[in-house]
Amino acid sequence: MEIIKGGICAATGFTAGGIHCGIRKNKTKKDLALIFSEKKAAAAAVYTTNLVKGAPLVVTKNHIADGFAQAVICNSGNANTCNANGIEIAEGMSKLVAEAMNISENDVVVASTGVIGQPLDITPIKNGMEALKASLGNNSEDAAEGIMTTDTVLKEIAVSFTVGGKECKIGGIAKGSGMIHPNMATMLVFITTDCAISPEMLQKALSSDIKNTFNMVSVDGDTSTNDMVTVLANGMAGNEEITSDGEAFDTFMKALNTITVHLCRMIAGDGEGATKLLECQVNGAKTEDIAKAVAKSVICSSLTKAAMFGADANWGRVLCAIGYSGADVDVTKIDVSFISDKGEILVCKDGAGVDFSEEKAKEILLEKEITTKIELNDGEAKATAWGCDLTYEYVKINGDYRT
Amino acid sequence: MEIIKGGICAATGFTAGGIHCGIRKNKTKKDLALIFSEKKAAAAAVYTTNLVKGAPLVVTKNHIADGFAQAVICNSGNANTCNANGIEIAEGMSKLVAEAMNISENDVVVASTGVIGQPLDITPIKNGMEALKASLGNNSEDAAEGIMTTDTVLKEIAVSFTVGGKECKIGGIAKGSGMIHPNMATMLVFITTDCAISPEMLQKALSSDIKNTFNMVSVDGDTSTNDMVTVLANGMAGNEEITSDGEAFDTFMKALNTITVHLCRMIAGDGEGATKLLECQVNGAKTEDIAKAVAKSVICSSLTKAAMFGADANWGRVLCAIGYSGADVDVTKIDVSFISDKGEILVCKDGAGVDFSEEKAKEILLEKEITTKIELNDGEAKATAWGCDLTYEYVKINGDYRT
DSSP states (O other): OEEESOGGGSSTTEEEEEEOOSSSSOTTSOOEEEEEEEEEEEEEEEEOOOSSOOHHHHHHHHHTTTSEEEEEEEEESBOOOSOTTHHHHHHHHHHHHHHHHTSOGGGEEEEEESOSSSOOOSHHHHHHHHHHHHTOBBOHHHHHHHTOSSOSSOEEEEEEEEETTEEEEEEEEEEOOSSOOOSSSOSEEEEEEOOOBOHHHHHHHHHHHHTTTGGGEESSSOOOSSOEEEEEEOOTTOOOOBOSSSHHHHHHHHHHHHHHHHHHHHHHHTSTTOSOEEEEEEEEESSHHHHHHHHHHHHHOHHHHHHHHTTOOOHHHHHHHHHTSOOOOOGGGOEEEEEETTEEEEEEETTEEOOOOHHHHHHHHTSSEEEEEEEOOSOSEEEEEEEEOOOHHHHHHHHSOOO | OEEESOGGGSSTTEEEEEEOOSSSSOTTSOOEEEEEEEEEEEEEEEEOOOSSOOHHHHHHHHHTTTSEEEEEEEEESBOOOSOTTHHHHHHHHHHHHHHHHTSOGGGEEEEEESOSSSOOOSHHHHHHHHHHHHTOBBOHHHHHHHTOSSOSSOEEEEEEEEETTEEEEEEEEEEOOSSOOOSSSOSEEEEEEOOOBOHHHHHHHHHHHHTTTGGGEESSSOOOSSOEEEEEEOOTTOOOOBOSSSHHHHHHHHHHHHHHHHHHHHHHHTSTTOSOEEEEEEEEESSHHHHHHHHHHHHHOHHHHHHHHTTOOOHHHHHHHHHTSOOOOOGGGOEEEEEETTEEEEEEETTEEOOOOHHHHHHHHTSSEEEEEEEOOSOSEEEEEEEEOOOHHHHHHHHSOOO
8 A cells, every 4th residue: 555646636537626616705715625526436424423413414415325426515614504594505506516517416425614503605606616617627635625614734645555456546635623523423524536346335444444533533522513424436446346345345444544544643633723633542451442432531631632732741630531431441550651753651550650750751742743552451452542732722713713 | 598608617516727738839828628527427428430539539438438527638739649658648637637636537538639640748737737726717718728729719608597497507618620520429519517417318418419510510521530529517506307308308408509509600610711600501301311411511512612712602512512412302493592691692593593693692792601591492301500611721721730
């Protein structure tokens, strides 16, 4: 497997584009993205478990019920959620794409992100459709820009891999960066591949993958109303279609996982206001569920997040977060270390503090990527979760988001 | 019932005091408190459900297993938690009080609050015992000061009430203000009363009360390792001892609830970095559990808390938090209003936005106490939760708490 350029346009047959159509006031920010596949593609998706669901998710679910799609439209600046006419607008967006691209509106994935509860005017999207279509090309970055909200960096990745002697490519784009605490679903992520795989196996791969990737990310504990990941697979790599478990499926899963882990880390590291990417590795758990519960509890703790912002080795807060995680652990067996590019330092052994150099700890914690390693010494299961620190900037961004 | 002065010294037979003994570096801050009852008192307590439990809680639980206690010692500046010699130190503190006050060490409630995982040196406490004993008097405020950590205001309250023709008094002190997300337990609260009530009924009253009071408060989602509420009832009011359900018990419950609700609101309003007390009232739920889950989810949402800091009527975040609460609600029936001393404004009706004056909303949200009123229109059950806004100051306090 090799990391390649091109993002969601890396896979054969996919083009993408993005424009500013006028949903956002700031004209320098793109607010509309389109992804298009030359051939109809197998489609899979997972959605937020929030009971308050964005209208676009409802429409998308209907459209890909048959397992296929050919285009994705996504706007930023407005979530089209909690609006009386939300479904109508989401269907209107699909229809505009169908007409422009000469495909069925049932083959359009539609997504929106931004403020909740403000009616979305379809006029700028309608007026922008021609320009949006014209923007299609090898322009993954434009599409990635078009779906950004408070993100500070564009999120894309692609890899190549081989299935049955044929070179396949898979790539993805994502947007964070607040209201992120996925629960059997995730944030907005669009993945494209030219690998031939049946809709059923594509959905199986995605549903399985997110349990250890997007569902293990938290920026702020708030599960969004508009979370969604979709994968389109158009089969243009020419490999024999993957229709069952086996070596080819495993290879595809591995490629998909490379994309999703990369995007998870980018989303966590670019969480609203974040200065650091935090990773929590839990080892030696009795079960995977225990390992996951511990990892997520530590990643979600406001106190641990604030301590990391201050590069403060306050491991007592890590123990505290493990203790209230609800997971069945033996506190007296727990070891905790902090790791970064500057080294590793053990701060807690058997549930109690050890003497350690505060100076060395500070040096380690001043880095941009910090791993909290927790050894439960209670079994073989493990899990990893990702998040970010809690900063002044998070408060600033969210103290007045709408204006 | 009448609000009276005196805090934990309002009830007959109780004295209290507080000193700086040297656990904290800052000599202007008291760090040791003592509460004493002339007569042995019925004792009840509830503790944190965090698996990581402070050593003082373990010792206290043993000491009041027989239902009685006569003194409370509490230090701030160090939680005496996750230390190899924690139990020994907590027992040592009890012994010092027992010797000084000439009571059994089994009648001492011991509590600690502050940083986790740093050994607590008993020397300053030992050296301070004489001064601590000498500080005993009608000094509820000194004790309240002695247990403060990052609290900015002292928290005390007392009321008088009548049971069987006898005037009784009940008072309490509390400390917040971070790591507060009680779960079948609470923060540090000490309550004293001269009402005569059996240990069993006292425990019943406390365990029942906290479900709707301390368990409905959240400052930051982190359930502390050292949470505890204790009530001492010394019977010196001379009423006939309450030993069963009935009118007298109901009167006592009402007085207790007045104390606990007041302290809840004080703890929430003085949450770390807080500029506002937030209350969430949920009405019209199918069950009380649903009402509670919704109220706590809204109070705990970082995004809602940050919006309130910015006085931003971003009701979409309220809907979002209801949606991921896990509670069974019909989103299309939900109404949301914001209320303060400046009035009430409806911002969401039947799960969708309504036209409202942003100017009026801003005026309402700029106040210091804000209520988010949620009408589920789905039944008769209701619940209230308390919390605070998320501010720059919270991040500052917790970015470098240990130094």
